[in-house]
Amino acid sequence: MKDLQPPVYTGLEQPGRGSLILKFNEHIKFDSDDFAACGGFEISGIEQADQTSLLLALNGDDLPGEELTLEGRVRDDTGNELWFLLPFYSVNINPAQLILSEFITEHSSSRYEKAEIVVLREGNLGGITVYNGAAGDHKSCLRFQDQEVEQGEYLIVHFRSDGLAGETDEYGEDRILAGNSATAPNAIADVRDFWTEGDQGLSDTNGALSIYASPAPGAEILDAVLYSNRSYEEGQDYGSFGTSYTQRVMNELAGAGAWVYSGDQIIPEDCLRSEDSTSTRSICRDLEFNDTNGKNDWHIVPTSCSSFGHENCQDVYEP
Template sequence: MRIKCLFWGLLRIFSLLFLVCSCSTGEVAAQILGTSSAAPVFLACRAVSGTEIDFEFSLPVKVVSLSFSPSIAVESIDEGSIVRVNFAAGLEPGERLTADLLAEDENGNTINVLTPLRTRNERLPRLLINELRTEYSKPKAEFVEFKILEAGNLGAAQVFIAGNSKKPLVYEFSPVEVAAGDYVVLHLRSTEETNRDEYGSNLSESGGVDSAPNARDFWVFGSEKLLRKTDAVYVLNQDDEVIDAVLLAENPASFWSKDYLANAADFLYQKGAWKTAGEIMPEPKDAVITGKTTLTRSICRDETAADTDSPDNWYITVTGGAT
């Protein structure tokens, strides 16, 4: 009898060992604990309106805690695989926040998310890239000038320069009110200690040789070269739509010398932001030819002509004609 009991005991032990050895780690944990070991994964965060921000997860979750910096009062939270946070009052357009969220799935797995984000800007104005300088000689820096076509707020507008291939996003605007007819200059490197971003009402706040009293000056602080004679410059909104763009080429070559320039040209073509005579991706010959631009001869838009998203809108100024 004892031998029979010992036999069945050993058989149960061997069966359990076989079960453990034939399962993955996750499956073993599920069987032993009676729960799934798969934890939720944070996928994305975006502001969907002036009063709503979504956090997307791979699994449904409930929120354990949530805070924002700067502090914002939350009205309600809708839970699930998409956590929607609702605010009673509209948020400032394009304001930069940091969210600290602790969430838990139905099995008790938790995830802590600490992420920066921008509030939704539904008042981003229409604008045009108006002038560019690709050359540098201290204290005169490269710049991109924008002309504002309607009243609005520039918060969360993103400026990209394709030639800066490792980090093409060179500037993201914080909230600032602008009016139709305003000019905004983004200086692509800082050159003097008095350089300031002009987010307030004083358009003479920034010092420096290139600061303009009749335009808002903003600066990419640092000394790295960001804009070249062969390049692509474009502005995106929060839905990755192109607000305006310009394609530059020093020479009308047969094709782009770098893959990232070809990719930028194709991106702008697919978005309808740069046009060609045929239904093909723009080549250097379809860009604004910049070979004659210098420190004092900028690349300038003809402000009297309708925008055609093509080289027809652009010319190189005479010597000393940079504005």
């Protein structure tokens, strides 16, 4: 029987900035004229990497983490064709090392949900992505643009906005575009403020925050924190996390090694306990930024001791 099925695209690899490997499920053929670049780059060469893969050489003025698009056509040995339009992200060759340092999950009229991220090693933010949830399941996210940052800088990510003009992502040299002005009352002075896109707010007591190296599938998880006030009960739906969405998020992060758990599967008791956290009692790491991917890295500070944009408070809330 004649083969009538076109080739199937199965994924890509980026060995480094300026190269791209496209993978297919069978032997493919191509014509260079059938490929076109969309965005800040050009295709300088295409060759067969192996029978089922193509190696593309790229050049251009694309920025670290910039979303780009490749258009192309391949065919199999019997002439069946596959046209594709493929989005991907340029490689950030010098990514900053980031860690979640402090966050609040509840909001009030004067304090909104936000997270503090500390730069542990200088580098570029381009493409690094913060999720309210995980890459595979999330309510909102922030993909950082090209920006060099220094060791010790604080980055504040806001998960709720008022739609005000002053709620401006602070790129470039000016770190007070939002500042403490009346047009952005929840911004933090003298540090970089950013706002996520998507649903407003965080889950008050049962959720997760995560940082990935890029929004590309399979990207490395740089940091995560999982929190819950729930209790595990044998036979309860969704692993006692309350919803299938929350269970999927917890499983994705724990399954990838971004959070430790004690049994065969993650349960609420493995997570940071969030019941004493409020809009005025933030959740903090210690000053050493210990990161064992577990709940013991974190503590809840006393009322009014939040320290966004500054050294974390080491005092622990006592009910």
